[in-house]
Amino acid sequence: MHNRTDPIRLAVIGAGLVGQRHARNAAAHPDFEIAWIVDPDPTRQLLADELGCRLAKRLEDVPAKDCAAAIVATPNADHLPTGLKCLDRNWSTLVEKPVADTVDNGERLVAAFEARRLPLLVGHHRRYHPSVDKAKEIISSQTLGTPVSASLIWAVRKPDSYFEAGAWRRDKDGGPLLINFIHEADLLVGLFGPVQEVQAMVSSHARGSLIEDSAAILMRFASGVMATVMLTDAALTPWSFEGASGENPTIAETGVSSWRIGCTAGSFEFPGLRIWTDAKDAEGDWSRPLKDHTVQVAKVDPLHEQLTHFAQLIKGHESEPKISGRDGLEALRLVEAVRAAAQSGRPTPVATTQTKANVV
The missing domain is CATH 3.30.360.10 (Dihydrodipicolinate Reductase; domain 2)
Known part of the structure; x- marks a missing residue:
């Protein structure tokens, strides 16, 4: 839980079509400071330069204490392993839909975040309309x-x-x-x-x-x-x-x-x-x-509204995710x-x- 009033430092992992939208929304959002983009494609440096943040090829290259939250926008099969790495870093996490590539993998991810009582929000952004x-x-x-x-x-x-x-x-x-x-x-x-x-x-x-x-x-x-x-x-x-x-x-x-x-x-x-x-x-x-x-x-803009809700969860101002890991599993x-x-x-x-x- 983060009770501070200054912006939450954020890593956006995966800078494809959806990841780029998340990154630009986060850069413009008053509750967040985008600190890192994580993507193996070196051309993503242009996006990092545009948003004034750093680029890392791998999540392991990002210092764990340099962020408090992450958005996972990688291919579906990567949601479980990358989500667990974010959990190991104690980062509150917004994972793009689907929560994982299979129900079994999704249940593993959801249970791990529940056990640590760390916010996990699933990116079914339409619910914010x-x-x-x-x-x-x-x-x-x-x-x-x-x-x-x-x-x-x-x-x-x-x-x-x-x-x-x-x-x-x-x-x-x-x-x-x-x-x-x-x-x-x-x-x-x-x-x-x-x-x-x-x-x-x-x-x-x-x-x-x-x-x-x-x-x-x-x-x-x-x-x-x-x-x-x-x-x-x-x-x-x-x-x-x-x-x-x-x-x-x-x-x-x-x-x-x-x-x-x-x-x-x-x-x-x-x-x-x-x-x-x-x-x-x-x-x-x-x-x-x-x-x-x-x-x-x-x-x-549902992505903006989703980020606002994510920030409220991280700061402890709201206790229940609008779209929880369990909702994502359904x-x-x-x-x-x-x-x-x-x-x-x-x-x-x-x-x-x-x-x-x-x-x-």
């Missing part, structure tokens, strides 16, 4: 009746340069299930509670890689909600959470919602929060006209169940440690 809090309020309050269904699309075309910059993205640790659907999984579980079972099909037809480029997923929640997901990183469309929210400078903003959530007395689009109800405020049915209105919420369990269902071709139960729904 006010639209997520509003969606949770609509669902949990049953303002539109009982939730019945959810249908969502995450469909973008990643450029060839994305794969050329990281060969691992074509391997078993890459692919949109573990890199992109994991965000949708976190929101789905956060909004609707535990998933009971999934069915899925995957394809690598579009890119011909070792890993999937597309997936179709069907899931049943313990609450009774049914959801479908269409996922691909090989189609040019306006439908993605990032496109709708404008949260990622790498992905062009479209303003087009990618989720549809149906309830017994109305429905809404998400994250845009366009709400549909009976035109005369009656019970409504398919024979009656509908009316719509859009709920306005503040637009934020999303990862769902991804692993989807992969197992796609491989077996059969409905697959989803392991869970959650005991209640609507936990955003």
Whole structure:
């Protein structure tokens, strides 16, 4: 715990697409002082010079006492070993999603931080959008009746340069299930509670890689909600959470919602929060006209909000991570169940440690 008022010295480990965003956000954040970037690529010196910090090729080259916290933004398979090194240095750690490449490795990382009672925050940054809090309020309050269904699309075309910059993205640790659907999984579980079972099909037809480029997923929640997901990183469309929210400078903003959530007395689009109800405020049915209105919420930079929360955890001003290691494991369990269902071709139960729904 750090009760000081001066900025927290931070190391950003991994300076790829996401790591660079973290580094620039940290450099501009009043609660942090970016001290080190750790990346074996010597061209990252340009970023270090830009941000006024030092570059190290290896974490071992950074003095342990020179920082109090770290952001781990390395490839998925590296999250466990690098996270444990940060723990050995007594650094509070924000690890990018997924918490690890497998549930087993994630459980090892989470248990190690819990045993030391050191903050571990998982980078499911979408939870910091006010639209997520509003969606949770609509669902949990049953303002539109009982939730019945959810249908969502995450469909973008990643450029060839994305794969050329990281060969691992074509391997078993890459692919949109573990890199992109994991965000949708976190929101789905956060909004609707535990998933009971999934069915899925995957394809690598579009890119011909070792890993999937597309997936179709069907899931049943313990609450009774049914959801479908269409996922691909090989189609040019306006439908993605990032496109709708404008949260990622790498992905062009479209303003087009990618989720549809149906309830017994109305429905809404998400994250845009366009709400549909009976035109005369009656019970409504398919024979009656509908009316719509859009709920306005503040637009934020979720990475900035995440850093603010991280600082509050480190300083002891907040005691519970908004997205804990255990939350990260729930999303990862769902991804692993989807992969197992796609491989077996059969409905697959989803392991869970959650005991209640609507936990955003």
